Amino acid sequence: MRPLRYSINVTLDGCVHHEAGVAPDEGLMGFWTAEMQRADAVIYGRTTYEMMESAWRRPASGVWPDWMDEWEIPFADALDRVPKHVVSSTLDALDWNAELVRGDVGEAVTQLKAHPGEGLSVGGVTLPLALADLGLIDEFTFVVHPILAGHGPRLLDGLRERIELEEVGRRVFGSGAVAVTYRPRR
Secondary structure, eight states: OOOOEEEEETTTBBBOOOTTOOOOOHHHHHHHHHHHHTOOOEEEEHHHHHHHHHHHHHOTTOOTTTOOOOHHHHHHHHHHOOOOOOOOOOOOOOSSSSEEEEOOOHHHHHHHHOOOOOEEEOSHHHHHHHHHTTTOOOOOEEHHHHHHOOOSSSSTTOOOOOOOOOEEEEETTTOOOOOEEEEEEE
């Protein structure tokens, strides 16, 4: 069974909104690229899928946009290639190497985890909360940035039951951000 990993940027006060000033630098982008490269597939909700597609999908011209730094292209390439499973009751069709997930999300993710491989990655805010509540996340990586946002969605806000975690890895970046990886104590 392949593991389901949840990785996300978070501020010191728990904010996970992508506009809270946690844009990665070159070192962090290398970290996120490596995370994406070790995923057999990603699982997103509609909002995260649409946000990622608008920023990281290879343009029809095949040429990455001018705003993208050279060190961001490997991440964009990795995300562009990876299969995507999108949980949505409102979307009718997808492209960008993606398929819709309908029905019982717990059952669907359990089936995806049952396939052999390196692992799955889940992103976003709402979907990971539901999967954590179901006990389906095998690894959590929080990249904690030395920022106090003061507002925005909070990390796993509304979790039904406490999940005890044990640290299994840590990496400090030049920016002061720290990536800490945990696994649930079972």
